[in-house]
Amino acid sequence: MQNLINECTDESYDTLESYKKPTVMVDVAIFTVQDNTLKVLLIKRGIAPYKDAWALPGGALRVEQDESLEIAALRELAEETGLNPQTGAQRQYLEQLHTYGGRNRDPRGWTVSVAYFALVAIDDVTLRAGTDASAAQWHTINGHQVELPLAFDHADILHDAITRLRSKLDYTDIAVHLLPKEFTLTELQRVYEIIMQEKLNKSSFRQRVDRAGIVKPIKGRMRTGSNRPAQLYQFIQQKHDRMFFPRSIAWAQERKR
Amino acid sequence: MQNLINECTDESYDTLESYKKPTVMVDVAIFTVQDNTLKVLLIKRGIAPYKDAWALPGGALRVEQDESLEIAALRELAEETGLNPQTGAQRQYLEQLHTYGGRNRDPRGWTVSVAYFALVAIDDVTLRAGTDASAAQWHTINGHQVELPLAFDHADILHDAITRLRSKLDYTDIAVHLLPKEFTLTELQRVYEIIMQEKLNKSSFRQRVDRAGIVKPIKGRMRTGSNRPAQLYQFIQQKHDRMFFPRSIAWAQERKR
DNA sequence: GTAATAGTGTCTCTTAGACAATATGCC
């Protein structure tokens, strides 16, 4: 490393050790649907700054331990939800959201926070046992936020994550990650409606899901109740996560305004 | 800072100084259209590693100097193209792409690279005077890459940037940032066709641009030649960068496959 | 039978594409 620095003359930007480094964090907005409500997992901070405030799960990147940012995010997700990416095909979904970096977002100095958002099915989750220092809890989302104030700029991050989630529902199939392995089309539609916060047309929705080819009926499996039984479906794994929506769901809504 | 570290007991992930930090870089894929071709700006590296290889413009984040990641990216863009964000309403476009981080992407150790992509109009650009150590040059894009091998994982970053650019053209107006202040609809369509790499229907295109309301005719200004003169248009600044495309341009192409 | 939800069909509105028709400058 020393000789690299020596090689560097006027092109000082090209060495890795000549500038002071910011701290790099990885934060994850973990969403689920429970009791017909969209929820996000928050952790109560045990120490300053923002002691006792709620924050997105996350922490400093561990350079010695993690191979990549994605692995760090998966570790964070696994720690908080008990979801283990190693054991079989979990239907959890993880996607990088945005990177937030600046001098004033943390009172301790310049930080960079690589934010991810994740979708998990509520019945797959076992929340980490809450100690006094760090309680993990699902919080209801209202509009683009939760009711309480969040630590750092996490309210902004959450806002962006919710915006991205809503807009991706418009043209992808990611909502299936919020449902159990078997579900009815009505249940799938309900999840879309909960997140989009608007009622959808039944026949259009079914036609689109059908054309997108993202689910298939499970032969012989029906959900029964005091009504006509409903066909159970399962998710078909795709190469891409795109559900092909020529006209997006928001199309007509957008037009009305 | 010392007392923060002392406060930290078993919750060691919550201090900023207890872990080794990765280096943070900011890299920018700067695109333009020149001679009916999509091009990206590359810099020839003057020092090891990857000495003499081409790379995206970028460098280590300067914590003392830059307020935020976005400002660092703007600085990088200004340095390479002479575009000054301070002087008036430049029509340049800058958007965060993705953050790449891992142990092996740079031989010097764990790095995090926050990548941006930018669109500039070719006549606004004055390339930095090329010294021996760092020549800046436009390179033609072919498919999802340039002809030559790039340093680090910059070929991957460029691939992602091109993919994002193409997909955003489908539903946003960002292509106007590649054109001079005054342009004809045919010129705008040509830019779309160059980037999307497919011919578009003329009347559909005009209808969509018209409905999206992103351009307006400049009264009395026409482009003349040995044919019917064409109306000159200018870009209307929007709150959002969304051009509303109910059915995306790729719609029919997608359907054929 | 009734209640409740599942699932399908029909009709209209709108958009994209294909392709033709018209417009208008320069020579």
Added chain:
DNA sequence: GGCATATTGTCTAAGAGACACTATTAC
């Protein structure tokens, strides 16, 4: 007039919404 490109119009195919209709279970 002839050429070249700009600009508009017409016709068809297909998706989305509204809304009604039929289906099937439990009671």
